[in-house]
Amino acid sequence: xxxxxxxxxxxxxxxxxxxxxxxxxxxxxxxxxxxxxxxxxxxxxxxxxxxxxxxxxxxxxxxxxxxxxxxxxxxxxxxxxxxxxxxxxxxxxxxxxxxxxxxxxxxxxxxxxxxxxxxxxxxxxxxxxxxxxxxxxxxxxxxxxxxxxxxxxxxxxxxxxxxxxxxxxxxxxxxxxxxxxxxxxxxxxxxxxxxxxxxxxxxxxxxxxxxxxxxxxxxxxxxxxxxxxxxxxxxxxxxx
Numbered sequence: 001x002x003x004x005x006x007x008x009x010x011x012x013x014x015x016x017x018x019x020x021x022x023x024x025x026x027x028x029x030x031x032x033x034x035x036x037x038x039x040x041x042x043x044x045x046x047x048x049x050x051x052x053x054x055x056x057x058x059x060x061x062x063x064x065x066x067x068x069x070x071x072x073x074x075x076x077x078x079x080x081x082x083x084x085x086x087x088x089x090x091x092x093x094x095x096x097x098x099x100x101x102x103x104x105x106x107x108x109x110x111x112x113x114x115x116x117x118x119x120x121x122x123x124x125x126x127x128x129x130x131x132x133x134x135x136x137x138x139x140x141x142x143x144x145x146x147x148x149x150x151x152x153x154x155x156x157x158x159x160x161x162x163x164x165x166x167x168x169x170x171x172x173x174x175x176x177x178x179x180x181x182x183x184x185x186x187x188x189x190x191x192x193x194x195x196x197x198x199x200x201x202x203x204x205x206x207x208x209x210x211x212x213x214x215x216x217x218x219x220x221x222x223x224x225x226x227x228x229x230x231x232x233x234x235x236x237x238x239x240x
Contacts, residue, residue, distance in 0.1 A: 005079065014046070016046050026093065031094060034054065034057065093195065094153075110151045110153075110187060179219065183226050
């Protein structure tokens, strides 16, 4: 049974204990949980009760990408999962996703998810976009990111092919990585809500919306030529 590495970047987040507990609650038995404290000065005490059950790394603040990369460098699993410190996994997230990837032969997959509020109350039904063919997926992802990063499971071997998260990107390191991966691998979609994504006033997507929009444009410019090439290749393959 392959090991799954769950990496939880943590920076001054009051919800980190709930995130760790959701990782510990996984029904899949062969996991490791790596919590990376990215220079936090608040809420460190919420990690303390779990220190005997996790791998804990402390580092200077460098952003989420640097924390994820620090976790990946210590990981020993076959598969990588990312859990934000304010989100939660459903208990069977890892078990279902590993089975799905084995069944489909996927190297990377993502799933649907639900939103929850600051009290951990689920406030939506399942969200997530399934694309009926690769052309539509390529066209969507070249414009913006349709993937919730915490729903993703990746074979660690992919990082050796395309590299790690870009630490120069404070907000769109995930989008940049997906655009690099999609040039070599197909994304598979598991249409089950396996993650609870928290919406709250302190979330970075709200506080940094303007900077995120600018960074998306920069990342798109980096990769749009290669993604357009993938679209053309796929259309030619369909017409044959």
